[in-house]
Amino acid sequence: MPLKINHRLKPQIILLVTFYWLLVTNCYAAPCYGTKLPRKKEFFLGAQTHTIFKRYLEDEYGKLRSFQNFLLLSYGVYDWLSIDLKGGSGNIKQHPVGSDEIDYASNFAGGYGFRLKFYDRKNIKMVFGFQHISVHSKSTHLGNIKNKAILDDWQTSLLVSRDFKKITPYLGARWSRIDYIHTQGDSRKRKMSDLTKSYGFICGFDLPLTEKIWINLEGSAFDSEAFAFSLNYSF
Numbered sequence: 001m002p003l004k005i006n007h008r009l010k011p012q013i014i015l016l017v018t019f020y021w022l023l024v025t026n027c028y029a030a031p032c033y034g035t036k037l038p039r040k041k042e043f044f045l046g047a048q049t050h051t052i053f054k055r056y057l058e059d060e061y062g063k064l065r066s067f068q069n070f071l072l073l074s075y076g077v078y079d080w081l082s083i084d085l086k087g088g089s090g091n092i093k094q095h096p097v098g099s100d101e102i103d104y105a106s107n108f109a110g111g112y113g114f115r116l117k118f119y120d121r122k123n124i125k126m127v128f129g130f131q132h133i134s135v136h137s138k139s140t141h142l143g144n145i146k147n148k149a150i151l152d153d154w155q156t157s158l159l160v161s162r163d164f165k166k167i168t169p170y171l172g173a174r175w176s177r178i179d180y181i182h183t184q185g186d187s188r189k190r191k192m193s194d195l196t197k198s199y200g201f202i203c204g205f206d207l208p209l210t211e212k213i214w215i216n217l218e219g220s221a222f223d224s225e226a227f228a229f230s231l232n233y234s235f
Contacts, residue, residue, distance in 0.1 A: 030111060030131040030153045031228035033084060034216050035161040035170050036206050037117050037127070038076035038234065046072035046216075046232035048086065050133075052153075055178050055224040056194040057094075064094040064180060066135060066151055068109050072230060080117040086110060090135035092149045094180060104137035104149045111153075123163035125170075130156050142184075150181040157202060172202040176223045197223050204228075 031050055038044045052066040068090035074082050090109035095101040113131035135151040159172035178193040200223030208214040218228045
């Protein structure tokens with residue numbers, strides 16, 4: 001018997017498949033935002049702190065960490081599709097193998113993404129998302145050589161949540177990648193995160209404070225050790 005798909009879900013499913021094939025081959029961990037999406041023509045405004053405690057890079061580039069602060073803006077294109085934007089600042093701390101850590105002070109950081117809700121029934125939601133963050137930290141000098149760094153943080157994710165009266169916890173999985181773009185003098189190199197640690201686990205929750213205000217807490221493991229906190233408002 002052929003599988004029958006509810007006609008209301010067809011646009012979401014088509015977009016999900018299209019976005020997946022467009023992105024997963026090119027994209028590579030940024031916060032997932034959770035499964036709470038703005039309704040059509042609704043806005044979410046928020047303030048977020050994102051900390052990457054540890055992410056391993058390939059070869060001799062060792063590992064890096066980063067601390068980022070953002071203002072968030074999400075817009076509901078439809079009830080099941082949101083566009084997510086962010087802007088703020090972030091730093092980069094990179095520790096090469098056998099060398100001292102290089103500290104790049106905070107400077108401009110921004111990001112964008114989308115979330116697609118393709119299941120919402122009986123208090124259970126499933127959301128597919130893509131998020132990207134780029135951190136352009138301040139340059140630093142090692143001896144007489146100027147060093148610059150850019151952190152490009154990509155991810156695709158799939159989250160499942162369950163709505164309870166006072167909290168909405170969610171779990172999920174993602175595929176992520178961080179690119180560390182290092183310029184030393186006239187030499188510019190792009191180093192990826194360790195590809196053996198590309199798949200991660202997401203755990204978080206949304207906690208309402210009022211009808212329009214809520215907090216989001218989210219942690220990740222396996223691909224990177226990271227934590228995000230945000231305070232959000234809908235209007």
